[in-house]
Amino acid sequence: MLSSTAKYALRAVLYLAEHGEDEPLQVGLIADALGIPRNYLSKILHELARSGVLVSARGKGGGFRLVAPPQAVPLLSVVEVFDQFNGNRRCLLGREECSDHSPCAAHVHWKTLSEQISMFFRDTTVADLLGHDPPTVPGLAEGGKP
Amino acid sequence: MLSSTAKYALRAVLYLAEHGEDEPLQVGLIADALGIPRNYLSKILHELARSGVLVSARGKGGGFRLVAPPQAVPLLSVVEVFDQFNGNRRCLLGREECSDHSPCAAHVHWKTLSEQISMFFRDTTVADLLGHDPPTVPGLAEGGKP
DNA sequence: AGTAAAGATCATATTAACATGAGAATAACG
């Protein structure tokens, strides 16, 4: 559904929302916590900063923070920085021009679901995902229920 | 949503359902009609044959045919040959192990849509997509309304 | 001013998807 870059971005933003309320968090910290390659995450966070989702501070004491409160950050604003959701991404058969006006064979069947997916990313916010099992390093055991 | 390989496969299967009822169709014919690289489509159709969706006949008069009638071919049986729909494909954040039992942060929010997507590919058949604007070469003008 | 801690940037490597080209294997048919 999402590129691994977009997944990294989402997980990092969630981590910032949960742990970065008071002070900026460093790339290395987030990368270690989530098991994401450091320099790769660095570039991802940098792009999120360029896109206005995060702010970055260089130098000692620097790091990344969310610009807006989690309730004001739809998943789409994170994900669209890396994955295209426009045009032929929406057409199941990959036609450049696929619309109600000029539909592909699957158009009427796929349309509803496709719109629901768009709505999901537009309407779900980072805050909606907080308070659940926080995303940690995938494949790392996680002692459970007392 | 789908890899371009899976899209090619879907479009080719649709073409076979519409034009290959009486006789097997040749790779070159389908490739030309749909604007898909010939040898690439050849491999795709071969894999669909190995997977039991198509039958192939070599030699003169050969080509490809659907094994079952279009009503009996769910889109999933075409698509799953190329794109994985299992495991972490279903998890929005890319966790290997993401389930009701061990959910990621997005699990409860994404679950419903994810299941609807699965259902779509399982319940929609090739026959459902017939009788609409047939998929042709993308980006090719298509003389329209009289 | 010097130093350490951070992000920013550049060059390069790795991998998988997508694609092309040439030829081998198979089958029909005269």
Added chain:
DNA sequence: CGTTATTCTCATGTTAATATGATCTTTACT
């Protein structure tokens, strides 16, 4: 049996995503 039309297979090329490593730049603090 040879010719021709077709799929099948292998080798290779191209491109984009993913990842790594080295170095540059900025900032806070002493």
